[in-house]
Amino acid sequence: MEELNPYHIAQLQFDRAAERLRLERWLRDMLRVPDRTLSVEFPVKMDNGDIRMFTGYRVQHNNSRGPYKGGVRYSPEMNLDEVRALATWMTWKTAVVDIPFGGAKGGVVCDPSTLSQAELERITRRYTYEISDIIGPELDIPAPDVNTTPQMMAWMVDTYSMGKRHSEFGVATGKPTFLGGSHGRLEATGRGVALTAMNALADLKLNPQKVTAAVQGYGNVGSQAARSLREFGVKIVGVSDSSCALCDPEGLDLAEIDQHVAAHPRHLLENYTKALVLPERNELLEMECDLLVPAALENQLTAKNAGRVQAKLIVEGANGPTTPGADDIFQKRDILVVPDILANAGGVTVSYYEWVQNIQREQWSFREVVEKLDAKMNTSYAPVRDLARREGVDLRTAAYMIAIGRVAESTRTRGVFP
Ligand code: NAD
Secondary structure, three states: OOOOOHHHHHHHHHHHHHHHHOOOHHHHHHHOOOOEEEEEEEEEEOOOOOEEEEEEEEEEEEOOOOOEEEEEEEOOOOOHHHHHHHHHHHHHHHHHOOOOOOEEEEEEOOOHHHOOHHHHHHHHHHHHHHHOOOOEOOOEEEEEOOOOOHHHHHHHHHHHHHHHOOOOHHHOOOOOHHHOOOOOHHHHHHHHHHHHHHHHHHHOOOOHHHOEEEEEOOOHHHHHHHHHHHHOOOEEEEEEOOOOEEEOOOOOOHHHHHHHHHHOOOOOOOOOOOOEEOOOHHHHHHOOOOEEEEOOOOOOEOOOOHHHOOOOEEEOOOOOOEOHHHHHHHHHOOOEEEOHHHHOOHHHHHHHHHHHHHHHOOOOOHHHHHHHHHHHHHHHHHHHHHHHHHHOOOHHHHHHHHHHHHHHHHHHHHOOOO
8 A cells, every 4th residue: 555644755755865865863863753743722612602622733843944934724634744744845845945944834623614704713813822832933934825815824913913912923924915925925836836847848848838737726826826837838728626627628718717716605616617627626637738737735646646647747836746656657657746845935935035024124026026036946946957867866856855955954063952
């Protein structure tokens, strides 16, 4: 049976790269586990007067290079190992694009589609209160992830600020732009995915104007990745979300799809009538296209379906969409995979810019942010590609080697307390 536990996968990916780096034993032991794991159980008053218990997590993996940083996810299936994996990947992500943050992740086990706005507000505020001792602008900075929004970041900031008796905008990123948020943050992850895809297409000598792409997950990351890819000339032939998968070999009309999603009560693709609907949602991963962008959840490309993928290039918008078993198959089949920690680092990069703006009490223009983001994504790609070629490894291992090398150097130089 293939290993699907994301934490074990994150550790396996770490071990592969640490072995190549011949990392010292003590650093391997230290960096393959999170620094701190907090699990909280808390009561929340529901709209009907009932009181329900919720479970929340915050995992801090490493802060050798700067404050812990990572999103907050709301999902009914979330468990501690998933949060541990996501926190670990954040450390490697901030290191591979060389921003001065560490890695963390958190979330609440809940299904937002069954909760009212008022209930979500009370859950978010109580969760923030429960973790408030270990977050802060210099300590650990949450951000939005799956099923969390700028509005929820505003509630987090407000709750944390009440405790401090002054406004602390730097405690979370991904806030609304009129409340300390950065221009370009909403677009950042998807745009970064598309920019990374452009770099990889150039390596494969493929002309974006002649490339077709399919995007799994039409949420924040996937929809923006699709729009940016379209802007760069790529034809989007398939998109999917939790409700269904749409395809059109002639190219989907994204503006019309966006209108449909905005009007849908749960912001989903279902009932869109101007494209073919694939019989099974996951058939999107195997459809005819040159570029595949998984931008939904973990473990979507596994040893089971990797042999049937038709794309020549996979650029990971989601965290952990590809299992190590699938990675091995893609390598044998000569399918290039650009790993999550590099490809989707645009989000945390602009989160860093947001935090800098908060600390400096500044607001940069959209253009300024996008120029900085584009430069960061473009300069982060080539060293990974060059190392992969030099070492004869896949891009994931190369990205890990660069990231682990940076974190290890900081840890060694700081030394061990006491
Ligand atoms: P989101 O909640 O905005 O969107 C998730 C999308 O995936 C939704 O459209 C949902 O319907 C869809 N989905 C869920 N299950 C699916 C399935 N089985 N098949 C197809 N679609 C499915 O979340 P997001 O913020 O876009 O995050 C998506 C991924 O990107 C996650 O792995 C997240 O950790 C990662 N990520 C997000 C950011 C960010 O800035 N938001 C940054 C880096 C990485």
